[in-house]
Amino acid sequence: MTNSPTHRGDPAEELRAVALRLFVETSYSGASLQQIADAAGYAKSSVLYHFASKEALLEAVLKPAVEKIGILLESSLGRIADEQQRQAFVEEFIDYLLEYRFEAHIIINQGQSLAGIPVVDDARRYITRLSDAFMSELPTTAQRVRLGVALAGAAYVLATSASERDAVSLEPLDEVREALIAVVSELLVPLASDLSLT
Template identity: 45%
Template sequence: MSRSEDLRLIALAEFASAGYAATSLQRIADLVGASKASVLYHYDSKEQLLEAALAPALDDLSALIDATAASGLDLAHRAAFVERFVDYLLEHRQVVHLVINQGATLEDVPVMQSALVQMRRVADLFDLAAGSPVERLRYGIALGGAAYCLAAARQLDVVEEEPEILRAGLLAVISELLLPIADPAR
């Protein structure tokens, strides 16, 4: 794995767990075993490093949304979407955690602005604007709760070592929360 790939992955882990502001370039350099100037050789700035860290997950989310928006999210497709979305959360847990917890304070960073737009598009798939406050609560609890569980999997003693059990459990609870949300086509 190349040095720039290493940097991107380690930066994401630190940005997600410690916070973007609390993660210095020096810290990332130390973790990677290089100098701060080397970090800035590969990425023009701390902000560009954040952009590189988020980009793959945002591309995947955009693809997921585009595929879903075409067919709509009526009841026939709801369960399938929830399953794909849970898989997305499992695969990109650090980015999701980062965006929903630090997004508001980083919204003047272009890539984070873009990420927040994508998250709103997911919410829009459920047509939450037309729904009740309880439906929006269900959605928020599902999203925020899943993100928290995946970020804090170790502290919650949720079996990271058995990803199929984690996936099945997460899918069951998230489905319970999201499937009852009213069919937007009604």
């Protein structure tokens, strides 16, 4: 009887997944290439074969999330003043955060210390552009603050719950999604009446 060989997935994808987990759990600066290699079951040379450096690995880890926030930005411009479009945006934003909550954790919680790394700088620029675009659509300070608290609060809840120790990560994601959409929408309800008066 011959043992069938163990089939592993794509090494680069496995390394990205392990790096993402370690960058969240221990931080980018706290996770070494050797730790990533060990956790993934590869030699450090295998990591360096697929990624020239730890920064290149971080770029590969964050790039899909950053590209998606760029798409979200472009499709969101001009939508905040219309109630139906705003509701659709809220759902897209929450879905984005749920899909990329670990990447959001890195960008939100480690972004300052990772300044100068192109993918992180791109993410921060997109977030600033998104914020500026929405803020320019709202005429009053109270409206701008309400929107900022709603969106940043949702991002913070999911970014800080990215570790397995937090209660939100233990909830079924569909329940978390529905709760976040409901709460963010409730926070934004006054915008509809305020905007109709302006």
